[in-house]
């Protein structure tokens with residue numbers, strides 16, 4: 001499968017000279033399976049440019065998985081060009097904690113008070129799918145879910161295709177999760193994309209906000225024996241240089257502990273083949 005980062009920022013878009021290398025757009029990751037099936041993880045502001053890339057090569061069929069409905073994960077949707085294309089087909093998958101609300105949340109954010117075009121005016125064929133089961137099969141993949149530890153709830157996804165696997169776990173507070181459910185869920189993943197919003201020092205004053213420190217992410221990667229870990233959901237205040245420093249701190253700790261996985265910070269525009 002191929003993984004493309006279209007938005008790596010957390011909380012709010014943060015464009016500007018200090019976020020050029022890692023990007024200023026909020027959460028959006030595109031996953032293309034070997035059979036061509038396209039999965040999109042979250043609809044942060046990064047989905048806008050993905051939409052333009054897709055609109056150039058119709059017909060478009062997109063399976064959009066939402067981790068949860070906080071603004072930084074849905075705000076780009078009204079700017080997603082395929083939603084306006086009559087020959088596009090969008091399936092939007094909602095997370096368990098908001099089964100009844102996903103459609104309402106997505107349509108409400110396009111109400112007149114917030115946005116000039118009503119959801120009902122979108123020309124694409126759009127369906128909402130509630131994730132009742134813990135496992136679903138899509139194209140050549142098997143997708144499993146885990147509930148995240150985040151205010152208001154949410155879900156993480158594991159996309160397994162043959163012996164390759166991607167785990168997408170954002171907006172997840174590992175420190176107060178209180179059990180090892182994430183270790184089993186992530187076990188042996190080819191790539192773990194995880195929320196690393198905070199430094200260990202910042203974490204101390206942000207318990208309960210629903211995010212993790214990079215140190216906690218490394219601990220998970222180590223326990224779950226993943227192959228690669230991508231730090232994700234960068235704090236909007238984190239400059240490119242500060243993210244470089246975070247990665248350097250991770251690599252220093254990994255060298256000290258003899259870790260065998262690799263670690264990098266997710267950068268907008270980066271493409272990986274798993």
Ligand SMILES: [Zn+2]
Pocket residue numbers: 010011070072073171233
């Ligand atoms: Zn977020």
Ligand SMILES: [Zn+2]
Pocket residue numbers: 068070150171210
């Ligand atoms: Zn959130």
